[in-house]
Amino acid sequence: MTTEALTRVDPSDFPTHRAVIAALDATARAADGHESLGESVWRDLAHPDADSVGLLLESRAYMHVARAEGAHHDTSWVAGIVRIPEARDHATTTALLEAAAAHVAARGGGRITCWQFGASGDDDAMFAAAGFEPSRTLFEMRAALPITEAPRWPPGVDVRAYDPERDAAGWLGVNNRAFSGHPDQGGWTDATRRAHMGQPWFDPALFLVAFDSEGMVGFNWLKQHDPHNTDPPLGEIYVIGVDPRAQGTGLGRALAIAGLHAVFARGSAAAVLFVAAENAGARALYHSLGFSVQRTDRAYVRSV
DSSP states (O other), X not given: OOOSOEEEEOGGGHHHHHHHHHXXXXXHHHHHSSOSSOHHHHHXXXXXXXXXXXXXXXXXXXXXXEEOSSGGGTTEEEEEEEXXXXXXXXXXXXXXXXXXXXXXXXXXXXXXXXEEXXXXXXXXXXXXXXXXXXXXXXXXXXXXXXXXXXXXXXXXXXXXXXXXXTSHHHHHHHHHHHTTXXXXXXXXXXXXXXXXXXXXXXXXXXXXXXXXXXXXXXXXXXXXXXXXXXXXXXXXXXXXXXXXXXXXXXXHHHHHHHHHHHHXXXXXXXXXXXXXXXXXXXXXXXXXXXXXXXXXXXXXXXXX
């Protein structure tokens, strides 16, 4: 076992530990070329749930545990982990994962999902030793910009930028139909929508919404990233969705292409997106637009 002291960080202490957590993430990012902690961790650090907790192993590793966002996830938990390169050993990883499981058990139990960005075979073994099994795999894909293809819209479809005042309810319906049953993107409430769209990076001008005669039918929610370390300015297809009634019409491809043109116009030198490994159709679409896999992220789960 690790001989380092594990410090419990309660929500009231998140502000005083945020700089240490950010420094750990920056150290790991300098080594890996990508972040270790996802957006949900930073959102919870800023606006924590009463049952959240941070688990800090000196200045070497940190795990964040919180209830999953959304009212229907009351027995689901999400965790993020960051370890500097010298702390990616079995003892450190197991200590954090076991402490996370103990925290969840003390609050009635549930299903914990922990994402590891840039997952390896060593991670598979270490998480398995703590009772976590691989669940979902995401590929990070990137493409150089610009692309030359122009969007070809299905007949009767108009596209414009998202309007926060009039589009919120319509978008929520399309999103939940397009991602019905999805563990992260499906089943959103208006509170979930407001939490995501309240982030500093949200820009409605980079949120394309498509309409036909029946109303909103699809969208491409985009995100602009400033240059960081070796990364150039990146434009991300954050979430793209098409209402089931319009799937198979070519709308998804047109929205993807229009979004890539939009982020290039904002100065992005490359595009990035994340796609489920099992989504062969989406992967084929993105390959056809010049994307290739750069990184593998994996979710590990344990029921407590």
